[in-house]
Amino acid sequence: MPGMVTQVRSPRRDEPVQIGALVPLTRPGWVEAGQHLLAGLELAVREVNDGGGIGGRPLELVVRDTAADPQKATAAVDELARMGVAALAGEYHSVVARAAAARADALGVPFLCSSAVLDALTEQPTRWVARLPPPQSRGWRIYADFVLGAGHSHIAVAAQPSVYWASGARLLRDHVASHGGTVSELDMRSLDPTAVCDQLADSGATALLLLLGTPEPAVPIVKSVRRDPRLAEILIGAPAGQPEFAEWAALLGDDGTAIPFLRYLPEHLTPLGVRVDTALREQLGGAPSFVAFEGYDTVTVLADVLRSQGADGGDGADGGDGADGAYDWARIADSWPHVRVEGTRGQIQFSRTPDISVWQWTWGPVQVVDRDPAAPDRFRVLHSG
Incomplete structure (x- = not known):
């Protein structure tokens, strides 16, 4: 229900481009999975910013702990939408991701699900949600x-x-x-x-x-x-x-x-994946799980989408912008089928898959x-x- 989003001003050119990150960081969530997911997200954000950010603006994560609680995830989506983030990302637990996806769909906020596999993330097909891991x-x-x-x-x-x-x-x-x-x-x-x-x-x-x-x-x-x-x-x-x-x-x-x-790893990581593996090992103090690579790939995809679709605020001319034109959420979501991004585990692109309600990276490794x-x-x- 888009009316739930309060009006916010359009971002200034020197303000960060914000991505809302949903991550389980406390029990009863799988905390280690959440830590790895966040490590991958954070590493990719640092590298995007080292490369000039998004049109010269820094990329910034706004992290919310879901604690494996669907209600907390729903409340976080409401909060992040009111803040006017460019997109939502993350979540490991399927039941929590389903609650977040349903709310993102209702509000019309783009959500790239990093690491949850439940087939029915939304009850009906949606334009707003895409997913990296293979469906269950x-x-x-x-x-x-x-x-x-x-x-x-x-x-x-x-x-x-x-x-x-x-x-x-x-x-x-x-x-x-x-x-x-x-x-x-x-x-x-x-x-x-x-x-x-x-x-x-x-x-x-x-x-x-x-x-x-x-x-x-x-x-x-x-x-x-x-x-x-x-x-x-x-x-x-x-x-x-x-x-x-x-x-x-x-x-x-x-x-x-x-x-x-x-x-969800391939036999061989891409050259990018090999480099990211080294960086994640240093950051985590040990071998990264596949969940860390999912986090990294999530930001890689969103950064590409935001660069190509213009994350500098919209004028709302098409009626599908984010809160009061802060970001053109519709334009961002409509870019899912056009994604062609080299990730750590292969080339990522999304398509419609029978019986799957979201945009899906169909042939991710298993x-x-x-x-x-x-x-x-x-x-x-x-x-x-």
Whole structure:
């Protein structure tokens, strides 16, 4: 509802071009993911400014912590829209990104989603929202193909209640069933780690997939399964990427290895990606996750859009400008299909994809990887799609 945006003056030529960044930085959000996302966003902003900014104006992030709370995200979108930011960016959690996308769509504010995969980010097709990571329907089917190819046709999932986990469980169940397998669900509303092991042992499943938050309850469940002699041959998997982050290795050690998960990196980074990898390692004090590259690519895309579409304020002549002409939000959003940007992981361009309501980078990279038992800080690529 555009009327929710209060009027603001058009920006002066010496004022920063502001991007509103939605990032989970406190619990119950996946804080390490938020830190990596923010690191990538910040690095790209510094490099844009080192290169002259946007038409000579500095680029500036206005960061809001969503704490994995959809209501906080919605309130942040309202606030950032009233401030007259040029665009919105970020968010890691799919349910939170969905709330932010719905609000951005209602207000008519461009939103580039950095790292959330839920297919239905908005209820209806929207011009305002674009997304970098592959949709869940693509990534999780690739993951299911890997699990089936490894010989596991009877799969159990331990799932918490949420739209995201329910969507993932449904995708897995349908895809596995189409290949003659079965997926049974363990209801985590009533099971502790010991009960999970008991049900898993009785089920006859050869794989357990964790559709759970981390560190709780995923970490204690992994520990229990690893220590149960009845489950010595069970494959533990984590399609949502929980083992990607250093906290996982720190809490689980060897128990956290050989647990396949999804990440969105190519076999080889682009030359830009190699340089960014070095810079991010210095900034983070360790290896960057795919989420950090998603953050960097987000700003790279938005900077290109803002340069090409004129982020110096609009006169509202087309009726689609941002608050009182601060930015021509409609012009920015209408540039999604024209994006051709070399990112850290390949050339980024957006298109309309069947059953996806937002502008989508259709062929972003997908890998199934795990932590190497011989060296837990090293990742093994098991499958690409």
